[in-house]
Amino acid sequence: MKLxxxxxxxxxxxxxxxxxxxxxxxxxxxxxxxxxxGPPGLMVVSDFEGASVADVxxxxxxxxxxxxxxxxxxxGWPCWWYxxxxxVSPGETITLKLRxxxxxxxxxxxxxxxxxxxxxxTWSVDGETWRHTDDxxxxxxxxxxxxxxxxxxxxxxxxPPYTPGTxxxxxxxxxxxxxxxxxxxxxxxxxxRSVPMLHVSEGDRTAEQRFGVWVQARQHAWESGSSWVAxxxxxxxxxxxxxxxxxxxxxxxxxxxVMDVDNTASGNGGKNSLPHDHNRDxxxxxxxxxxxxxxxxxxxxIDEGRxxxxxxxxxxxxxxxxxxxxxxxxxxxxxxxxxxxxxxDLAYARISRIKPLIPMSNKPKVTGAGYHxxxxxxxxxxxxxxxxxxxxxxxxxxxxxxxNSTTEGYRAVGANLAAAVREYLAEQPARE
Ligand SMILES: [Zn+2]
Numbered sequence: 001m002k003l004x005x006x007x008x009x010x011x012x013x014x015x016x017x018x019x020x021x022x023x024x025x026x027x028x029x030x031x032x033x034x035x036x037x038g039p040p041g042l043m044v045v046s047d048f049e050g051a052s053v054a055d056v057x058x059x060x061x062x063x064x065x066x067x068x069x070x071x072x073x074x075x076g077w078p079c080w081w082y083x084x085x086x087x088v089s090p091g092e093t094i095t096l097k098l099r100x101x102x103x104x105x106x107x108x109x110x111x112x113x114x115x116x117x118x119x120x121x122t123w124s125v126d127g128e129t130w131r132h133t134d135d136x137x138x139x140x141x142x143x144x145x146x147x148x149x150x151x152x153x154x155x156x157x158x159x160p161p162y163t164p165g166t167x168x169x170x171x172x173x174x175x176x177x178x179x180x181x182x183x184x185x186x187x188x189x190x191x192x193r194s195v196p197m198l199h200v201s202e203g204d205r206t207a208e209q210r211f212g213v214w215v216q217a218r219q220h221a222w223e224s225g226s227s228w229v230a231x232x233x234x235x236x237x238x239x240x241x242x243x244x245x246x247x248x249x250x251x252x253x254x255x256x257x258v259m260d261v262d263n264t265a266s267g268n269g270g271k272n273s274l275p276h277d278h279n280r281d282x283x284x285x286x287x288x289x290x291x292x293x294x295x296x297x298x299x300x301x302i303d304e305g306r307x308x309x310x311x312x313x314x315x316x317x318x319x320x321x322x323x324x325x326x327x328x329x330x331x332x333x334x335x336x337x338x339x340x341x342x343x344x345d346l347a348y349a350r351i352s353r354i355k356p357l358i359p360m361s362n363k364p365k366v367t368g369a370g371y372h373x374x375x376x377x378x379x380x381x382x383x384x385x386x387x388x389x390x391x392x393x394x395x396x397x398x399x400x401x402x403x404n405s406t407t408e409g410y411r412a413v414g415a416n417l418a419a420a421v422r423e424y425l426a427e428q429p430a431r432e
Pocket of ligand 1: 219220223271314315
């Protein structure tokens with residue numbers, strides 16, 4: 001987290017700032033303030049990139065923190081939470097009491113709590129290595145997690161956080177380490193933030209002689225796992241694996257690990273934000289800068305006849321395994337259908353064999369007219385309908401509510417997805 005605090009990215013929007021607890025909290029037991037023996041006061045801090053928490057109440061005697069996710073529902077589903085607890089005595093047990101957000105837009109009901117209450121919470125001492133708690137226990141509307149850190153300060157979150165700062169730092173590091181990767185910028189967001197993008201290609205082939213591969217994540221800001229999948233994809237692409245070298249030499253690869261940087265940075269959920277979210281914005285006149293910029297670059301690849309593989313990365317509903325979303329077959333023509341099915345087979349064969357297990361369904365779900373009124377403006381659908389006859393365009397949902405939905409598990413999905421892209425493209429006619 002040190003890295004994140006020294007970011008040079010300008011912050012032009014107000015970041016929710018919360019410090020609750022410590023010596024300032026009313027009605028709490030603060031033994032140390034009066035010089036008596038006892039643990040220091042717990043304090044909740046959320047003044048950093050990506051943080052989100054609301055309705056905090058701290059029981060200094062029980063050493064528990066009650067809270068719900070923060071976030072403005074007009075800026076997406078309020079299911080994401082992430083904050084720091086200071087004043088921990090190393091070795092003591094800290095209890096987190098989480099309930100679903102009660103915030104609403106207009107007359108809508110609050111979001112179902114299941115989106116915000118993973119089986120296991122995620123926590124970290126240094127903001128870099130993330131681990132799960134044991135399974136939480138349900139008590140009425142509460143989900144209760146306990147953890148026993150050997151530290152004075154801990155980060156706790158819905159899942160492993162991945163902010164625009166994480167993306168910028170990762171890309172800078174990978175750009176410095178690999179001569180074939182360049183850390184660049186897709187665009188600036190509506191709130192003025194940089195949208196980091198990685199561009200990878202190796203060797204002398206011209207752009208026209210290369211397959212086009214586009215990978216993006218976090219059109220829904222709360223789905224942090226999808227950014228870790230994108231990172232795993234990028235890590236594999238620049239690795240020493242001979243297959244990765246083949247892909248770098250035969251393709252031009254673009255990776256955007258965080259599309260909705262504004263909602264990700266400000267701890268908002270993003271999904272169903274107003275006027276509509278990033279993944280309902282792929283129209284002829286996109287509202288969001290990131291979608292405009294991505295659509296322009298993808299359109300260039302289409303114009304050049306080389307929009308070969310487009311992958312949009314997400315996390316699904318709480319009870320879902322990993323799976324692909326596709327357009328119904330009757331809406332597509334050959335060779336798109338066979339090529340897509342071949343890619344799904346190759347990706348499934350790899351991802352479903354990851355150890356430890358990442359459960360995946362080999363049955364894709366359909367995002368056609370019956371799925372959402374704005375189904376034509378879903379990115380992977382837009383790319384199918386506007387792409388080349390051979391374009392493979394898919395949305396991959398990666399399971400999040402599972403014991404192996406960790407940074408390692410997500411990155412393994414990304415690495416295996418990248419290896420599937422290599423295997424698939426090696427079967428296709430070379431570009432001259
Ligand atoms: Zn999503």
